[in-house]
Amino acid sequence: GQNIDQPTEMTATEGAIVQINCTYQTSGFNGLFWYQQHAGEAPTFLSYNVLDGLEEKGRFSSFLSRSKGYSYLLLKELQMKDSASYLCAVKNNQAGTALIFGKGTTLSVSS
Amino acid sequence: EAQVTQNPRYLITVTGKKLTVTCSQNMNHEYMSWYRQDPGLGLRQIYYSMNVEVTDKGDVPEGYKVSRKEKRNFPLILESPSPNQTSLYFCASSPQGVQPQHFGDGTRLSIL
Numbered sequence: 001g002q003n004i005d006q007p008t009e010m011t012a013t014e015g016a017i018v019q020i021n022c023t024y025q026t027s028g029f030n031g032l033f034w035y036q037q038h039a040g041e042a043p044t045f046l047s048y049n050v051l052d053g054l055e056e057k058g059r060f061s062s063f064l065s066r067s068k069g070y071s072y073l074l075l076k077e078l079q080m081k082d083s084a085s086y087l088c089a090v091k092n093n094q095a096g097t098a099l100i101f102g103k104g105t106t107l108s109v110s111s
Numbered sequence: 112e113a114q115v116t117q118n119p120r121y122l123i124t125v126t127g128k129k130l131t132v133t134c135s136q137n138m139n140h141e142y143m144s145w146y147r148q149d150p151g152l153g154l155r156q157i158y159y160s161m162n163v164e165v166t167d168k169g170d171v172p173e174g175y176k177v178s179r180k181e182k183r184n185f186p187l188i189l190e191s192p193s194p195n196q197t198s199l200y201f202c203a204s205s206p207q208g209v210q211p212q213h214f215g216d217g218t219r220l221s222i223l
Contacts (some may be wrong), residue, residue, distance in 0.1 A: 013121065033211060042201060042214035043154070099212070100170075101146075103153035 002026045002101035006068070006088050009110045012078050020105045022088030033071045033099060034062050035087040042089055050103045075107075085107045113138045115215035117202050124192060132187045132218050134202030143185040144169070144212065145177065145218040147198040150208045155200070160185055192222045 001066055004024045017062035024032070031050040047078040049064035049071060061074040073086055087108045089099040115136045118154030125131065144159040146169075160179040174196055176188040185204075190195060199219050203212035220223055 040217075042216050044214070045211040048211060089154075099156070100153040103151065 002090075002092070002100055004088055004090055004100060006086075006102045006105045008103070009106045009108070011110065014078055014080060014109060014111050016078050017074065017076050018078060018107065020075070020086050020088075020107065022071045022073070022094055022102060023091065023092045024069050024071070024088070024100075024102075026092045026100060028092045029066060031091040032062075032071050033091070034060075034071075034088060035086045037087060040062050041083070046086075061091065078109050080109050080111065084108060085109040113213065115202055115204055115213050115217050117177075117200075117215035117218050119218060120216065121219050123223065125223050126193055127191050130189050130192060130220075132189075132200060132220070133184045134146075134215060135183050136202075136204040136213070137183065138204060138206075138213065139182065140204035140206050140209055140213075141182070142210075142212075143179065144203050145175070145187045146187070146201045146203065147171065147196075148201060148217075157200075158186070176182065189220075192220075194222050196220065197222045 002075040006022045029077040033048050036046050047062035049062050054063045058074045064071045085104040087104045088102040141162045145157040146154045148154050150205045155171045157175050158177040160166045163182050166177050199217050201217050202215040205212040
């Protein structure tokens, strides 16, 4: 079967660093995406990993280990506006299939 | 401005009354997809389209239809809506299936 797991909720304070983990079991693998979704809004793309290692983009970084079926999203210097849901999504290698999304992690940043 | 446009944004209707949610993108993307988002279940794919006249079922296609007669449009059709189709719906597009998707602003459907 196909399964993506991520924590339901996390809390952190402004200026801190938080790591959101995602583990997956899918039939084949063709890339992993992270999306951010503020309440009541559409998801927006954050990062894409297809090879092992760390991808850094400003305050956000994403890591992938294909052998472990594991990824994390690292958010540095947290700001209040980072309060949102973070969605992990995996693209398997079946032709035409779109993304399989995890249920999302709701991050609350407090002052 | 590059965008995915869904209409309507909100709709309250009754069981059995056919409805269509339109989706249009202006980025010349080949790939388009429909998702529904429900509390505790996350985003689930309903249907997707790899290109004009090419559509296929996602994870939860029951009760829905789609068509892709032109590259820019991908309407979602509920022939006989039922209360369990009350949800938040998102249309998304990307140049091709493996690339990051651009999402529309969502359509909140309530079926009474």
